[in-house]
Amino acid sequence: MPEHAAGTVIAVDGPAAAGKTTTCLALANTFGLRYLESGRTYRIIAFEALRREIPVDDTREITGLCDELLMESRTESLLTAERYASDKLRETPVNVAVSAVAKIAEVRQRVTGLIRLWAKTQAQCVVEGRDIGTAVFPAARVKFYLTASPEVRAMRRVRQERADSYENVLADVIRRDEADMNRAASPLVAAEDAIRIDTTRLTIDQVTSRMASACRNQGLEIIRQCE
Structure with missing residues (x-):
């Protein structure tokens, strides 16, 4: 098995506000999966960079900050750290800064390693x-x-954040898409064997139902039903 082999892993990718978090939480509840939002770690690094006034496009400084945060989080993994409020991590300055942080290959390598280590301890996630x-x-x-x-x-x-105008949010969504899809390190792209779902005209229940059906077709056992 590969070095990063884990138990059953369901991988969900896509751009911002495509419905990933809501549907992942529903799948986790349905099949008894542990859930992880990988992007939160990049947001924590971006948040700390802004707080410490570290330029987010300085590869050496941001990588050093990442290493420092990893050292500080030995007792509470940076992946699941609860000391950072979600609303603070989604403020506009962080939304802008996270793209620069996430495109740094050295940072992505470290976060990828963390995710793989976490998944190794999970039977299903x-x-x-x-x-x-x-x-x-x-x-x-x-x-x-x-x-x-x-x-x-x-x-x-x-609707979710109610913190900015539609025009500004749309511009930020387009900017983030371009940054994510065009970065050199692990750009946002659908895996060749991924099941693609356009959620534009679908309800959350419809998306979740399609995903749950695909999981069942792969033999994933339902642990408990969604509430």
């Missing part, structure tokens, strides 16, 4: 991100790629 099915777990049992039109994704984000 669902991991969401932008390179989970392509770079982190290319042999994942089931892979999904969720997407939707930029306009619909922007509207979803406005």
Whole structure:
């Protein structure tokens, strides 16, 4: 088995506000999976860089910050650290900075290693991100790629966060898409064997149902039903 082999891994990739988090949580509840949002780690690094006034495009400084945070988080993994409030990690400055942090290859290598170590301790897990099915777990049992039109994704984000105008959020969604899809290190792209779902005109229940059916077809046993 490969060095990063884990138990059953469901990989879910896609751009911002495509519905990854909501559907991953539903799948986790249905099949008894542990859930991990890989992007949160990049946001924590970006948040700390801004707080410490470290230029987010300085590869050496950001990589050093990443190593420092990893050393500090021995008792509480940076992947699951609860001391960072979600609303703070999704403020506009962090939304802008995270693209620069996430494109640094050295940082991605470290976060990828963390994710693989975490997954090794799980019997079944669902991991969401932008390179989970392509770079982190290319042999994942089931892979999904969720997407939707930029306009619909922007509207979803406005409804969820209610912190900015639709026009500004749409511009940020498009900017993030371009940054994620065009970065040299692990760009956002659907894995060749991923099940692609366009969520533009689908409800969350419809998306979750399609994903659950695919998981069942791969022999994943239902542990408990969604509430």
